[in-house]
Amino acid sequence: MLRFAHPAVLWALVLIPVLALLFLIVTRWKQKAIGRLGNKPIVRQMMPEVSFSRPWLKFGLFIAALTLLIIGMADPQMGSKTEEVKRRGADLMILLDVSNSMLAEDMAPNRLENAKRAIAQLIDNLNENDRIGLIVFAGQAYVQMPVTTDYSAAKLFLNTINTGIVPVQGTAIGSAIDLGMKSFDFKDGTGKAMIIITDGENHEDDAVAAAKAAHSKEVMVNVIGMGSQQGAPIPMYDARGQKAGYHLDNDGKTVISKMDENACKEIAIAGGGVYTRATNANSGLDMVMNQVAKVQRKLYGSKLYKDFEDRFQFFLGIALVLLAAEFFISNRKSKRLSRIKLFEVKNT
Structure with a gap:
């Protein structure tokens, strides 16, 4: 051609x-x-x-x-031809919490933007043969991007993420883990791991049971906690993107979102992974990626595009x-x- x-x-x-x-x-x-x-x-x-x-x-x-x-x-x-080549790597699925509580500003500029910045850093430091996928969740979970070696596409998808991307609010970590398991291709024999980035406020399902089920199939589940135990109010924004006050409860009091560190730890232990809490100075990725590095990398076939x-x-x-x-x-x-x-x- x-x-x-x-x-x-x-x-x-x-x-x-x-x-x-x-x-x-x-x-x-x-x-x-x-x-x-x-x-x-x-x-x-x-x-x-x-x-x-x-x-x-x-x-x-x-x-x-x-x-x-x-x-x-x-x-x-x-x-312009494609050829089948063999690559040695692992599959890594990122599960990103996009519930409204991730807009809390106890991390600069807020929990969600801090998490997206950490994911971008993770993509930059991946082994070139590792595949990465992205799932977003709030009250429901959706595959934002299936596992791929196209890191540029991963960053493009990452830039589009906001709290409005999932219509149902809540925090269904267990559903996100289950969807991640369904998204993996277990036939290729590659090592697999998940990194959940959340504030830990799980209100919808049994995330610990889901993590145990994943670990039983040799999928490592790691957790990065976003936020502080002291918590912060959840801002609301108008149509112009301007801050328009804070979320209130039924009694008219400002809702304070606190990170549930105990829940995050339980999920990580059940999933055979590690838990670390992110701060403004440290995303916690080093500890998690050291753990992910232990995942066995095997050969898998991948169609690559050959340049003109x-x-x-x-x-x-x-x-x-x-x-x-x-x-x-x-x-x-x-x-x-x-x-x-x-x-x-x-x-x-």
Whole structure:
């Protein structure tokens, strides 16, 4: 398959017919000028060293070289095939809490943004053969991105996450773990782990039981706690994104969201992983990733996209040869060749 890295450069090819037209106009003008001097055959005999065919040859070489130069500058590329390669890695699923309590500002700028920043840091430090997936959850859990080695795509998905991405509020950590288990492909035999990033306020299901079930299938469940035990109010925002007060309970009092550290620890222990609490100064990733590094990495097949290969060198090389040839060809006849008169009839 052929493509051009800079297709806009090909518009310069419109110069070719324009230059050809100009050359024909100038050539015709020269012929008329010679015709005005007298009989053409006689005039040509008066200019024995002038070649009337070489300008056409030189112009042909110049036009061919210019065409190849333009094509070369457009950078033609060949390739575009996929190939099956073997890679050794592990599958890592990130479970991110996007409930409203993650907007609490006891971490700068808030728990959710701090968590997203930590995930971006994690992606940057992953082993290049590890696959990563992303699940968001509040009252329900959704696969935001299935496991992949495309880390750039992972960051794009990460940037779109906010608390409005899940319509049902709450904190269903157990459902997120169950969905993570369903998202894994256990046939490939790769090691698997989960990292739950949450404030631990689980109100919907039995997350500890879900973590135990995951661990029984050799999936390590780790937890990073976001927030403080002292807690912070949960801000509300208007349609313009401006802060519009804080969430209130049924008695009209400001709701204070506190991180449930005990719940986070229980989930991590049940899942055979570790628990760490993030702070403004430390995301807690180092401890968790050291644990994840223990996950056995096995070979798995992955289809990789093979980049296009540049082919501009061939076009530019031929163009330079043609330009050199055009430069060394004179407009005058060769004296040696002009002496050879194959079809001249001699009078005897």
